[in-house]
Amino acid sequence: MTTKEIKHVPEPVLRRLPRYLQILTRLKEEGIKEVSSTRIADELRLDSTQVRKDIEFTGIIGKPKTGFLVPQLIHAIESFLNWDNVTDAFLVGAGSLxxxxxxxxxxxxxxxxxxxxFDSNPEKAGGTIRNIPIFHIDKLPDLSHRMHVHIGIITVPAAAANEVATMMIDGGIKAIWNFAPVQLRVPKEIIVENVLLHASLSVLTRKLGQSIQDQK
Amino acid sequence: MTTKEIKHVPEPVLRRLPRYLQILTRLKEEGIKEVSSTRIADELRLDSTQVRKDIEFTGIIGKPKTGFLVPQLIHAIESFLNWDNVTDAFLVGAGSLxxxxxxxxxxxxxxxxxxxxFDSNPEKAGGTIRNIPIFHIDKLPDLSHRMHVHIGIITVPAAAANEVATMMIDGGIKAIWNFAPVQLRVPKEIIVENVLLHASLSVLTRKLGQSIQDQK
DNA sequence: TTTTAATCGAGAAAAATATATCGAGAAATT
DNA sequence: AATTTCTCGATATATTTTTCTCGATTAAAA
Structure with missing residues (x-):
């Protein structure tokens, strides 16, 4: 078979790759040409085998004794994540977040x-932030279709999130970056990536509570 | 042995519990008294066994046919996560985030x-947001100790994050909620919970790229 | 040239996490 | 009262993810 099998990439791998990229970018600035999986692992407190296996997904192969070429690896990760060219996105909810x-x-x-x-508050429409224009939410469906936007960012309160998600999908959006602490009910072909700050805090507050209790 | 064994709680469990809480809070507002694991699972697209096992960690036991008592479960989760009383926190980096x-x-x-x-920009010192005062960063160590603050939130640029973390730890802070896309080098007794937005985006952009490619 | 040290990558093993099975209990229905 | 339906929770199984082991390879040092 000639078509390259696209192996499924585990989410934990996808979440670690940007962390490698951060280190690699710094190393490149420092003029360092090669890096070993051991070094990356030590900096991030990971296992070196795990780093090597993650890198394997990007298609890069290393060399014994010296490791990986920094610029090559940077390029491979960026390309793997589709970060070598940007995708247009809309944001809905011009509140503080x-x-x-x-x-x-x-x-x-x-x-x-x-x-x-976009925002539901008419007073915000017309303004700009970093040259990004803010429109009234009513303009979303039309503009989304016309501009072929594929990514939507939801930063509205939880109560409004599902309504916004529906509008986005009607407008042709395929992937949603959701910051509202609520489950989005969307067709399963729509990609949803949640940033749940409450879920992050729960880990922190529980661990802190335990560590204080353990001291007693 | 009389001391109750504190079983280790997996992080995935801690991240799901707030999601259950969100549903439960809504149900309570709707006046619903009882809920089954099946219902919670369906709303979140999870497995009902998983929901039951998660709830088991909180110590609540359900009843066949009817499930769990909503108010009781809310209380148990909040207590389990230490959300029944708030812990004081400092935030460093009064930029946009x-x-x-x-x-x-x-x-x-x-x-x-x-x-x-706190912020390194002297011009921001003296101001307030929602009645929360902003000080110059130099005041952090002293105030942190005097007020016995245990949680620090880092919202400074990546390049400054480790310096801030060190200051926090010197000031007696035990847990850090870190928004800077960089690895914090801290003693291992310090609890660090990262919110890595780039790691979230990597999942989204990779999946979107794949789904577009699959269509071809 | 030989030896040593560091690394990769393949495969195996272990640990963590998620899912399936099923008997028993409780409420509603017949 | 018997039957049906729904749910829990204990146990077993499956899957995913991480970690360990080790031979082969490369570069540098002796």
Whole structure:
């Protein structure tokens, strides 16, 4: 068979690759040409075998004794994650969190380019943040279709999230980056990636509670 | 042995519990008194056995045919996560993301209470957000010790994150909620919970890239 | 040139996590 | 009262993810 089998990539792998990239970028700036899996693993407190197996997914092969070529590995990871070219995105919910995301220029390094924002508050429409225009939410379906936008970012309150998700999907959006602490009910062909801050805090507060209790 | 054995709780469990809580809170508002694991599982697209096992960690036992008592389960989860009383927290980095977090009142429902913020920019010192005062970063060590703060939130750029973490630890902070996309080098008794937005985006952009390629 | 040290990658093993099976109990229905 | 339906929780199984072992390879040091 000639077609390359696209093996399924576990999510934990996808979550570690950007962390490798962060280290690699720093090493490149320092002028370091080669890096071993051991070094990456030590910096991130991981197992070196795990790092090697993760890298294997990107198709890069290393060399004994010296490891991997830094620039080559950077390119491979970026390409693997589709970070070598940005995908346009819409953001809905220009509240404090939405504004913060709009104001952060770094996401262009992570494969997305926010080209417009939307809000239900008419007073916010017409404004811009970092040259990104803010429209009234009513404009979303039409603009989304016309501009062929594939990624939607939800930063509205939980109560409004599902309604926004439906609008996005009607507008042709295929992947949703959801910050609302609620389950989105969407067709299963829609990709949903949640950022659940409460779920992150639960880990922190539980562990802290336990560690304080253990001291007693 | 009389001392109750504190079983280790897997992180995936801790991350699901707040999601159950979200549903339970909604059900309670709707006046629903009982809920089955099946119902929770269906809403979150999980397995009902998994939901039951997760709930088991909180110590609550259900009843055949009817399931679990909503208010009792809410209380048990909140107590389990230490969300029945808030822990004071400091935030460092009053940029756009830091400001967004300061501006969001909801974290008090998730076990933390931000009582002060810090920034290296002297112009920001003296201001307040939602009545939370902003100080210059130099004040952190002293205030942290005096107020016995245990949680630190890092919302500074990656390059400054480790320096801030060290200051926090010197100030007696035991748990760090880190939003900087960088590995914190801290003693292992310090609890670190990362919110890595790039790691979340990598999952989204990779899946989207694959789904587009699969269509061809 | 020989030896040593560091690394990769294949495969095996272990650990963690998720899912399936099923008997028993409780409520509703017949 | 008997039957049906729904659910729990104990146990077993399956799957996923991580870690360990080890021979082969490369570069540097002796």
């Amino acid at each position: 939405g504004t913060a995301i709009l104001g952060y220029p770094g996401f262009n390094n992570y494969g997305i380019n926010i080209i417009a924002a | 830091g400001t967004a977090i300061l501006g969001y009142p909801g974290f008090n429902n998730y076990g933390i209470n931000i009582i002060a913020a």
